[in-house]
Amino acid sequence: TFVSRCQVDLSALSREQTHKLELQLEEGEGHLVLLVTLTASATVSISDLSVNSLEDQKEREEILKRYSPLRIFHNLKDVGFLQVKVIRAEGLMAADVTGKSDPFCVVELNNDRLLTHTVYKNLNPEWNKVFTFNVKDIHSVLEVTVYDEDRDRSADFLGKVAIPLLSIQNGEQKAYVLKNKQLTGPTKGVIYLEIDVIFNAVKASLRTLIPKEQKYIEEENRLSKQLLLRNFIRMKRCVMVLVNAAYYVNSCFDWDSPPRSLAAFVLFLFVVWNFELYMIPLVLLLLLTWNYFLIISGKDNRQRDTVVEDMLEDEEEEEDKDDKDSEKKGFINKIYAIQEVCVSVQNILDEVASFGERIKNTFNWTVPFLSWLAIVALCMFTVILYFIPLRYIVLVWGINKFTKKLRSPYAIDNNELLDFLSRVPSDVQVVQYQELKPDPSHSPYKKKKNNLG
Structure with a gap:
């Protein structure tokens, strides 16, 4: 209204x-x-495959020079350059009654959104388009979605992929299996992309410590029994880690295992007697380093979170059932107050669980760039706390906090640690960003060869 x-x-x-x-x-x-x-808006462009910035040697050198380590303090907001070649798709879902589709592709990076042309009546479209974006945050996720054009109604969803920029292998043409809307499982078809990203690592690291860019258009959160249950289980697992740790410490006090309690007692006396503040980041640094050597030695005990993956798949089925039920009944739309409370609880559970999972995934080297950045930061904090008295550090922090609004009245207050953790994917996002292996038997070109044979 x-x-x-x-x-x-x-x-x-x-x-x-x-x-x-x-x-x-x-x-x-x-x-x-x-x-x-x-x-100035982010530089975005679309062109034919024949017009390629990175294949022009002069332009490529200019781009490499623009993001070289020597140009750290030149336009800190300009972190990098992204080029996406949308080549073709194969074996798409038939959305029309004729057994065909009118597919077009949408390429999104944060709030930048570009579209290809529509290829009519085709399940194996070729677009051969090149998209370029300015990268403002190297932790952004590139989203490529295929739709079926429908002049009478909104476009029908055919498939989607989400690709973190830090996982991109430059110059490699890859077939990405299209996923469903929730990015939890495969749908019909694959899309062929070739992606290149060039960025300045120092600028990218500094950008990690300021708030993420919020999307202008986001889907409204819906109430889902399965999603509520999933978020509760995720939060329960995070809380149980703390509870189990508390039980373990308490068992040392109770002398359930005398050798273990004796060792804990000696360790307690040694640590308390020799404790200095710089030892806190030092212990975290040693933990990160220990996990790194476990990974490179092949002794990594990380496992894929099958529980979250199964719950995501169940959630998709539950959403389909809810959609059908709502068409028949529609009673849930009449109890907005209860629904709003349930959605709030659902979101709070998600935030709490995600916070614990992001901390775990930092130490598990889920995103190596971020784990290396954490190591650099912990080294700096260890040195600072070792050489500088705590009162001076607190004094500098307090002066900065009290004068921030005076120096920059419209600055958005932020917490650098929380901004860093917001870039680390939760277990749900790890599953969503995971690449699916294409099935060679589904390629139409393979079928043609088999028929000729």
């Missing part, structure tokens, strides 16, 4: 500066308070 509106003359605003505007609403009471910053 239309309420009111107002207009902003952007030509009167200076660039690269935050303006606080209080605008009177034209057709209603009250006013609107906005913070507006005019800045």
